[in-house]
Amino acid sequence: LQDGTLPEAKRMLNALHPSEIANLLESFPPAQRKVLWELVDEEIDGEVLLQVNDEVRGGLIREMDERELLAATSGMDMDDLADFMQDLPRTLTGEILHSLDNQNRQRLEAVLAYPEDSAGGLMNTDTVTVRPDVSLDVVFRYLRMRGEMPELTDHLFVVSRFDHFLGVLRVSDLLTRDPAGRVEDLLITEAVVIPAEMSDRDVARMFEDRDLISAPVLDSRGRLIGRITIDDVVDVIRDEAEQSILSMAGLGEEEDLFAPVWSSTRRRAGWLGLNLVTALLAAYVIGLFEATIQEVVALAVLMPVVASMGGIAGTQTLALVIRALALGQIATRNTRALLLKELGIGLLNGLLWAAVLAGVALVWFGRPTIGVIIAAAMTINLGTAAASGVLVPLILKRFGIDPALAGGVILTTVTDIVGFTAFLGLATLFLL
Amino acid sequence: LQDGTLPEAKRMLNALHPSEIANLLESFPPAQRKVLWELVDEEIDGEVLLQVNDEVRGGLIREMDERELLAATSGMDMDDLADFMQDLPRTLTGEILHSLDNQNRQRLEAVLAYPEDSAGGLMNTDTVTVRPDVSLDVVFRYLRMRGEMPELTDHLFVVSRFDHFLGVLRVSDLLTRDPAGRVEDLLITEAVVIPAEMSDRDVARMFEDRDLISAPVLDSRGRLIGRITIDDVVDVIRDEAEQSILSMAGLGEEEDLFAPVWSSTRRRAGWLGLNLVTALLAAYVIGLFEATIQEVVALAVLMPVVASMGGIAGTQTLALVIRALALGQIATRNTRALLLKELGIGLLNGLLWAAVLAGVALVWFGRPTIGVIIAAAMTINLGTAAASGVLVPLILKRFGIDPALAGGVILTTVTDIVGFTAFLGLATLFLL
Numbered sequence: 049l050q051d052g053t054l055p056e057a058k059r060m061l062n063a064l065h066p067s068e069i070a071n072l073l074e075s076f077p078p079a080q081r082k083v084l085w086e087l088v089d090e091e092i093d094g095e096v097l098l099q100v101n102d103e104v105r106g107g108l109i110r111e112m113d114e115r116e117l118l119a120a121t122s123g124m125d126m127d128d129l130a131d132f133m134q135d136l137p138r139t140l141t142g143e144i145l146h147s148l149d150n151q152n153r154q155r156l157e158a159v160l161a162y163p164e165d166s167a168g169g170l171m172n173t174d175t176v177t178v179r180p181d182v183s184l185d186v187v188f189r190y191l192r193m194r195g196e197m198p199e200l201t202d203h204l205f206v207v208s209r210f211d212h213f214l215g216v217l218r219v220s221d222l223l224t225r226d227p228a229g230r231v232e233d234l235l236i237t238e239a240v241v242i243p244a245e246m247s248d249r250d251v252a253r254m255f256e257d258r259d260l261i262s263a264p265v266l267d268s269r270g271r272l273i274g275r276i277t278i279d280d281v282v283d284v285i286r287d288e289a290e291q292s293i294l295s296m297a298g299l300g301e302e303e304d305l306f307a308p309v310w311s312s313t314r315r316r317a318g319w320l321g322l323n324l325v326t327a328l329l330a331a332y333v334i335g336l337f338e339a340t341i342q343e344v345v346a347l348a349v350l351m352p353v354v355a356s357m358g359g360i361a362g363t364q365t366l367a368l369v370i371r372a373l374a375l376g377q378i379a380t381r382n383t384r385a386l387l388l389k390e391l392g393i394g395l396l397n398g399l400l401w402a403a404v405l406a407g408v409a410l411v412w413f414g415r416p417t418i419g420v421i422i423a424a425a426m427t428i429n430l431g432t433a434a435a436s437g438v439l440v441p442l443i444l445k446r447f448g449i450d451p452a453l454a455g456g457v458i459l460t461t462v463t464d465i466v467g468f469t470a471f472l473g474l475a476t477l478f479l480l
Numbered sequence: 481l482q483d484g485t486l487p488e489a490k491r492m493l494n495a496l497h498p499s500e501i502a503n504l505l506e507s508f509p510p511a512q513r514k515v516l517w518e519l520v521d522e523e524i525d526g527e528v529l530l531q532v533n534d535e536v537r538g539g540l541i542r543e544m545d546e547r548e549l550l551a552a553t554s555g556m557d558m559d560d561l562a563d564f565m566q567d568l569p570r571t572l573t574g575e576i577l578h579s580l581d582n583q584n585r586q587r588l589e590a591v592l593a594y595p596e597d598s599a600g601g602l603m604n605t606d607t608v609t610v611r612p613d614v615s616l617d618v619v620f621r622y623l624r625m626r627g628e629m630p631e632l633t634d635h636l637f638v639v640s641r642f643d644h645f646l647g648v649l650r651v652s653d654l655l656t657r658d659p660a661g662r663v664e665d666l667l668i669t670e671a672v673v674i675p676a677e678m679s680d681r682d683v684a685r686m687f688e689d690r691d692l693i694s695a696p697v698l699d700s701r702g703r704l705i706g707r708i709t710i711d712d713v714v715d716v717i718r719d720e721a722e723q724s725i726l727s728m729a730g731l732g733e734e735e736d737l738f739a740p741v742w743s744s745t746r747r748r749a750g751w752l753g754l755n756l757v758t759a760l761l762a763a764y765v766i767g768l769f770e771a772t773i774q775e776v777v778a779l780a781v782l783m784p785v786v787a788s789m790g791g792i793a794g795t796q797t798l799a800l801v802i803r804a805l806a807l808g809q810i811a812t813r814n815t816r817a818l819l820l821k822e823l824g825i826g827l828l829n830g831l832l833w834a835a836v837l838a839g840v841a842l843v844w845f846g847r848p849t850i851g852v853i854i855a856a857a858m859t860i861n862l863g864t865a866a867a868s869g870v871l872v873p874l875i876l877k878r879f880g881i882d883p884a885l886a887g888g889v890i891l892t893t894v895t896d897i898v899g900f901t902a903f904l905g906l907a908t909l910f911l912l
Binding site for chain 2: 323
């Protein structure tokens with residue numbers, strides 16, 4: 049890019065799909081990102097802005113004037129526009145509402161009435177509805193008159209005169225059945241419907257399980273207010289997946305790869321500070337055994353091994369349990385069986401590696417008692433790790449805390465403290 | 481379940497969607513799972529088997545006789561059948577191939593000719609094709625004669641007489657345009673096409689970026705051989721996400737929540753053994769400074785703090801870089817900028833928490849030199865952590881190793897060794 053001529057770069061850039069441009073923008077540091085953004089054609093500004101992550105979007109929006117922003121919003125779907133408006137300066141939101149026609153304004157307000165992470169916030173309002181008492185031929189005539197179909201239309205929605213949802217008519221039935229037949233004869237009433245209050249994660253799970261393309265969204269009184277399509281659901285699934293990876297490291301989902309150093313430092317400082325507190329807690333535990341360490345320095349050499357093995361074993365259990373919780377596979381009925389199974393694995397692996405470690409310690413320091421003590425401590429700590437790996441996420445979930453976020457910190461704190469206490473405590477009892 | 485009567489339980493179970501039954505089966509320990517599986521209606525056995533994870537599926541298949549297995553495969557899509565056959569005993573695969581008609585056998589063989597994790601292995605062969613030179617009315621008559629449409633059909637594929645792919649006809653155009661018009665006038669030639677060799681992850685990325693429902697799969701000579709639909713892609717995305725969470729803990733993607741204790745122990749033992757080696761490496765480093773620790777026991781108390789803070793800070797950078805690598809956002813051109821940014825964050829946070837820790841150490845042990853030494857070691861280690869967080873995954877990727885799997889182990893080994901060396905080394909120089 050730096051070498052090529054500007055018009056050439058501009059041509060190449062705008063030949064890309066908006067999602068590719070978005071990806072490219074995210075991969076440049078802010079200064080170059082700004083230059084690149086200037087080169088993007090104004091007509092696709094809106095589509096690109098919808099594809100970049102929140103933090104990058106905020107930065108790009110700050111580069112744009114009001115006219116450009118207004119232009120970018122034209123043609124957006126109502127669900128996208130609703131999301132987008134939350135990033136815009138307040139003065140502009142009023143102007144955008146004014147620029148919409150009555151129908152679209154009502155639709156936008158319907159979407160804005162629900163939280164962003166609910167079915168209502170995810171839905172679009174571009175539904176194609178038909179009445180049950182007409183023939184397929186009438187439906188065909190209506191569609192041809194209408195001209196365009198919203199993307200991802202695999203069903204038409206059948207509603208009563210008062211917008212009450214009755215069921216769906218499959219587009220494939222429309223295409224393959226006798227056009228003289230009536231809609232009500234092909235009406236599928238047991239179609240999946242989504243209450244507007246459902247969380248976006250539950251919506252994603254339902255789409256995934258039922259292989260849906262689109263599903264109607266109903267308000268609390270059973271009226272059709274919109275539909276959710278698979279493309280928005282795929283974004284939810286991807287976000288959820290990224291979030292759990294990043295949140296295990298204490299990061300937010302929308303972290304920009306090239307966020308300014310200062311704001312990233314502040315954002316990560318809290319997590320490091322929390323971990324400093326837990327590390328000092330472990331240090332305090334070690335401090336209780338200062339006299340023992342003074343006697344037998346070998347203990348200081350070996351003690352991190354016991355703690356770290358506990359952390360690793362516990363993290364394995366934790367990862368398994370976090371996934372099972374996300375899939376809704378853990379309930380009171382199977383917690384006990386799961387705990388027993390993980391304890392079994394922890395103790396077996398504890399005994400195995402305890403034996404190996406005891407051998408190493410014996411050869412290294414030539415004191416059999418140290419070998420026995422470290423083996424016992426290791427077995428205790430791997431058992432504790434297994435129990436914590438099951439119980440910590442369950443308890444966190446009970447208190448409404450995301451286990452992927454806080455689980456790792458709490459687990460390693462437990463295994464550090466138990467590991468140090470068991471090892472140094474046993475040594476104090478049997479070595480001094 | 482245990483309390484209710486059996487017929488009642490059976491009725492309730494089979495009222496569930498196959499994906500819900502699959503989820504339920506996964507959440508039961510093997511003995512109860514077996515009982516539950518007996519209760520599932522034979523007609524939905526196949527659908528349920530396709531939804532459970534590989535390990536659970538293997539267990540359920542072992543419970544079934546040949547007749548039940550053959551019955552379960554009838555009616556499966558060819559892509560599902562191709563996956564499923566890999567879990568069946570060899571004797572049955574021949575029988576299944578025999579039971580298919582000629583057309584379906586050819587289709588199945590086409591899918592089996594490609595690796596499971598490629599577009600060819602993911603594709604289905606139930607394409608609806610039309611010729612370019614017919615009118616929409618002819619297409620309608622053909623579809624009505626054909627009767628059923630494959631699920632998720634948003635496009636018909638337009639092919640030449642020799643099966644060469646020409647483009648797509650949108651179903652929505654079919655519905656809204658004049659039926660006297662010809663297919664070639666509505667033909668979209670710039671539709672996304674997928675080469676059969678493309679990896680399933682690239683396919684998923686493309687579906688996600690372009691909001692696709694279905695896309696044609698072409699062989700190397702440009703002939704239409706199948707299509708991929710969004711429901712299979714959603715499974716790929718979900719698997720990929722689960723895999724990266726589990727693989728960071730050294731677990732396989734298909735780990736059964738209730739795998740037998742003995743086989744789980746063996747599977748996890750390798751990971752723990754690897755971590756024991758790295759922990760012993762860190763212990764060896766500490767051992768080099770035994771004499772120093774003997775002099776100043778406070779060092780043993782504080783040294784895990786330096787190492788653990790390095791591990792946490794490095795993991796934050798690592799998570800960010802692994803995500804960016806997955807999104808294809810890191811290239812030679814921006815590595816240097818990323819490294820400088822992360823180093824900046826690491827050093828700033830290093831200085832901040834070094835100051836806090838120095839204060840704590842001073843108050844705790846009353847020796848200013850220890851405070852200064854731990855602050856210096858912490859800053860060095862957080863800088864190292866930042867550099868490793870960027871470089872370790874990049875190097876692993878260069879060597880074709882999954883950074884999510886091995887990144888964490890290598891990173892914490894580096895931060896442990898650097899942390900202990902810096903802290904104890906500086907102490908040896910300045911305290912003795």
